[in-house]
Amino acid sequence: KTFYLTLSALLSVASAQSHQYYFVNTLLTWTEAQSVCRRDYTDLATIESTADVDDFLRTTSGYTGKAWIGLYDDTINSWTWSLNDSSFYAGENSFRNWQPGQPDNYLGQQHCVQFNGSGGQWDDTRCLDTLQFVCYNGAVGGSPSYVVSNISLNWTEAQKFCRENYVDLASVRNQTENEIIRTLIGASTVWIGLYREKLWSDGSDSLFRYWADGEPNGPSGDQCVAGSFNDSGRWSDESCSLSLPFVCYKPTSAQSHQYYFVNTSLTWTEAQSVCRRDYTDLATIESTADVNDFLSTNSSYTGKAWIGLYDDTLNSWKWSLNDSSFYGPGEYSFRNWQPGQPDDYYGQQHCVNDNSLGQWDDAGCMETMQFLCYNGTVGGSPSYVLSSISLTWTEAQKFCRENYVDLASVRNQTENEIIRTLVGASTVFIGLYREKLWSDGSDSLFRYWADGEPNGPSGDQCVAGSFNDSGRWSDESCSLSLPFVCYKPSALLSVASAQSHQYYFVNALLTWTEAQSVCRRDYTDLATIESTADVDDFLSTSSNYTGKAWIGLYDDTLNSWTWSLNDSSFYGPGEYSFRNWDNGQPDDYYGQQHCVRFSGSSVNSLGQWDDAGCMETMEFVCYNGKYNISLFYYFVNTLLTWTEAQKFCRENYVDLASVRNQTENDIIRTLIGSSTVWIGLYREKLWSDSSDSLFRYWADGEPFDPSGDQCVAGSFNDSGRWSDESCSLSLPFVCY
Template sequence: MIPRYITSTYIFPTGRVNASTSYVFVYQYSNWTEAQRYCREHHTDLVSIRNETENFKLQSLFSYYNTFWIGLYRTRSWSDQSNSSFSNWRTGQPDNAGNSEYCTAVSFSDSGKWTDKNCNTALPFTCYSALALSRQYHFVNESKTWTEAQRDCRQNYTDLATIENMEEMNRLINTVNGSYNGSAWIGLYDDVNSWGWSLEDNDFYQEGERDFRNFYHEPNNAGNELCVYMDYNGNWLDSSCDNYYTFVCYDGRVNASTSYVFVYQYSNWTEAQRYCREHHTDLVIIRNETENFKLQSLFSYYNSFWIGLYRTRSWSDQSNSSISNWRMGHPDNAGNSEYCTAVSFSDSGNWTDENCNTALPFICYSALASSRQYHFVNESKTWTAAQRYCRQNNTDLATIENMEEMNRLINTVNGSYNGSAWIGLYDDVNSWRWSLEDNDFYQEGERDFRNWYHEPDNSWGNNLCVYMNYYGNWFDAPCDIDVNTFVCYDGKTFEFT
């Protein structure tokens, strides 16, 4: 029996080329060994927490859960054999009470503190999957026939969802759980007495990937049932293609990855659009229930801000979408002057039409093939010690090439600190340069970006290293002060899926 997943699968960049990490919380009480076995069978392993950034990500995802297993055990080694000096023990732990507590549990409802436990204790657990180019699914909360759903997916994405194995199946379940409780079309259909996938691209499939099935006492073809839907638990059932169900699309477009940047700068709609187009791709668009859910999970604590919908209910980037999430009574175009759209995810993500001259913060999006990953480390070190740490655990101290990277770094560390953090810039014989010296890393002009704030002023006479403040402004300072936290950069690129 497949355990019921309580949360979504969360996919994060790992900092390695063409790789990402997904976290899956499994609400099935198991001892540590059973949990490890399950994770290795269905994913990669029990979750490892290598640094402050990963701890913060997990805490933001699972803050409402009490104690569950992680991959740390016995001699304080990780189940997947990864190395890390990071620890977050509760006061008085580990104590190995009764000389029998060799496994580790974490509670993110208690600030992510770790405790050692008897390995036979039954707890839920978190797995991770290290995935190469994980697939992206979009749940569409509109009822259509199978053919209409196929047409919609091909028009807006790639095709109806194709599932190749149980791990993909679990990922799909977690994509749609919480979004619906009924039935959703997938891409499988009966094509002249053999089941085939709607997506016909031969280059898409590896050996055996067309053959995965997850039928539940099916197919029974109880009267011309030639198309397949999945229920809330991920079981597949055949049905008449003319029935109306919600559906799940697969998005395999090149460069389909998206990052979101919240800009806390009050601007009218046109100013917000201009800023997003200059520094990113455009004002954010919300094409479907999945994107609405992602944005709500990221920005649930914010009130009204601009999105890209305007005038005749068109999106700023000219994309097409039939989704709407208007607050009751909206749009009302009060005073015949409300042509732009704001959203409040603290109000269930409801939209309101507003006067375009109203000043609000806003969200930009970037359509990226790849981007860089930063890790905030909440330990105070000198610049040299921070550099050593980053080179040992990641790649190097943070390198920033443009304002978009700068905004991404700000969003990485905001909420984690409110002081100063070292980055990789330093003065090397009267010229500022980056700690990361790999010539293959930089394209033309990328070494030259600076974000100084009335700096550098060399006020102490030996201000040879650089830190950033809470707002991302840069300052020079002596390299040997150890009051600054720091930001590491991991890997050259990552796939943001």
């Protein structure tokens, strides 16, 4: 293989500037170190590149031992299915059928799962063992179809074989499927698609690893990771109870937003729609440098303008204990509100108390009351400690984190009853609280309130920045009409983005799937290209090759469908993945059918769907929220393209209609009669590394090929422009 590398001086700077590391010379266990980092910084260090390793090493000049970083092992909760498509599982991705005492991670090396045919139970084993395996081959007549191999391979080879010849290694979603596979394999022991990776404390999905020779080496108790200051920053797995210094991080600020002042007076929701249509979103402001840029958008205006911050009194609640593995399906969203609560009285109630009846209401976080701490599990049940002192919510959170685990989360009615019994007649703080949200989903906690703000009342749930008060913010009624500020990623961000990917040209002829496997094994993934600067870096990986090379963009006609109304709280378990395809659909006829139409009571179809070209024109159905608890749809008998219909619905109602279940499907079918209409389902090509970048760089006439051409290549003789190609074609490829 021949590897070509493009790396500018700015790359290490950009990488360094995504994390600001802090060495803390205090000996703590991994869990204690995590608590300190989360309290005083962002989290334990996430390290995603060799440039990050260099920055890690620079945090101290005198220490030569090991220090905790954010990587850790969770033998119970970090299991993942090879078939990584949430719509496939409809809430069933957590089904497990472990043999008693499993998984045990024997000798710290068991990261894959074997299925024992004799009892239908599972245990963890080494991924390098060789076994027969079961592939999933789609559904036939509504039932899953499986294929048992007659050869033995290691887990990674088996995964590759299944992906190339069928769909993927078998997922087992429930006991019924477990029984089907047990019957199919007889007395054999086979691979299934379950495996696990170590996790980052901050939830990063980075697959970068920097192990020392012979690491990770177990034994099974060594589930936390340390970096060595006397071995070039290389990592080893250690017992989490060991006391070591540690390295925390904070994200560094960057001028990541290009702001645009729009001198049209609109409500906040109208402004959001315009920004999303013409730019990226309403302005997200994450630093005082961003505030200065916001102010520089207009030199003459002295009033207020909408930004992207807003309040959602129902859906923005979070638990203080922010560990997804702690919550089972549906448990993070369990609520037991008192009737009429939360009401955000005077716009100041952002924390939650639990009263003597076990019911909750929102309260001011600056009130003082007793509180309840969570202290782990005892005998399989949660352990709680009731305070004997009264503190504000923030003080209570700090007290619980320093002395126990955190303020109490309440995951279900059983735990609610335990707490009600424990607190008696008291009213106590629990760990539920809320922050205002950014329109673009940013998790920035930067705030720049004017004196006395936010001040309510409860109807003031949207935020404006003032051009005559140094950019300071106030909460306002969302129905107020104001100018507004939008943003796009800035030119400087484009440079940083270009240099956040280090590209490698691999001069070996492989299919797209083979190339993906090599990139994931030896680098991070196939190249994600998010800007013209990235295109330039892609081209500079090879000076003499003039053909095409695989990049990470691909098409998935079954699993890449998305609803226009992109609000996870709107969809119950399994509802986001509800589909009612007509027979043989979707078929992506001529590779151009990326939107979905709904056929009413016609001769050939009764409320069934098929994919269609988004540039076709037809009537459509908008969703307009609820009326007396029932869904409210509007049938619009104007012929528009899908994008025009989406724009119309967003400007006049909520969005194009989502169809979450058969009941809603029947409501729409009755509403439209014999018409054929647009609904909100559509799809985009996907990036192999799951990036959500919408940057595209198609060659003239592309993409145009028939539906079999579902993978994308960049051309070294056409300025890096892209074309869709058959995934089975053998080409060189570019990793990052």
